Amino acid sequence: MSKSSLQAPASVVMIRPHHFTPNAQTARDNHFQSQPAGTDSETIAQAAHDEVTQAAKVLRAAGVNVHLFEDTGTETPDSVFPNNWFSTHAGGHVAVYPMYSPNRRAERRQDVLDMLKQHYRVQDIIDYSGLEQDGLFLEGTGAMVIDHLERVAYAARSRRTSEILMERFCTHFNYEPIVFDAVDAGGQPIYHTNVLMCIGTDFALIGLDTIPDETRRQDVADRLRRGERDVINLTHDQIAAFAGNAIELHGKDGPILALSSRALLALDADQRARLEKHVTLLPLDIPTIEMAGGSVRCMIAGLHLSARPAAQDTKTGVIQ
Structure with a gap:
């Protein structure tokens, strides 16, 4: 694999929901969730279905191979976020994860x-x-943000991230674990690490101010810079707008950064210019999905695997 494809996969898995709704069980510790006002459940579900359909279309047009699966069940309100239950790794390795909410x-x-x-x-x-x-x-690459190039797994402490299990994962998959505390503007622990940071090939987005311990904050920043990355700091307001919940992918014309339209609007001109030195910004319009407390990164499970020869020309998902 090239340096770019190690961190930026060209193929992804997405799940198209048919009965989407913000999950009452996860609202206890996911303070990024919001409840719809005055909108019936069928309208919300249809909007989420349409947002995923359009997002997959935009990604495919950019040259990303999207394997799009349907979820027709009514008991999995967060199915649109598959990156939490599995991850893939170079060398043909896959992990399946234990989830906090039943x-x-x-x-x-x-x-x-x-x-x-x-x-x-x-x-x-x-x-x-x-x-x-x-x-x-x-909870997979929600709980951990993985640097595939430097072989580091970053994780903010939360009830969804067992340090014991993270150590075991890092031993099995050969990553250096870096664990830290992170809180939102109200002082509440941030439930998933991928809300506050995104690691690309040549850049990193991170809400350094979410890490209250100054020494640990500097340690994390220094470790990110060791890979010669441009480290772009995000404010609490930008984190709340999901600016950290983005993912670098490899498209037909090179690396792209998939992020939500809301996240892109939250970035200032300097941040956008710095990012555009490394990637093409690709906004996806997903306001309904974001009510569940996750954004574009949560919707995309990157495939860091080598394609079988017979599958190399596959450009569409298994299920259309």
């Missing part, structure tokens, strides 16, 4: 894993999900 555990799908094995070189799947019974949780 109704999120049904999001794990064998058909997605079967597709990975069919179209990509999968050497092994390490399934941590049984550790839910022991009260150990690690």
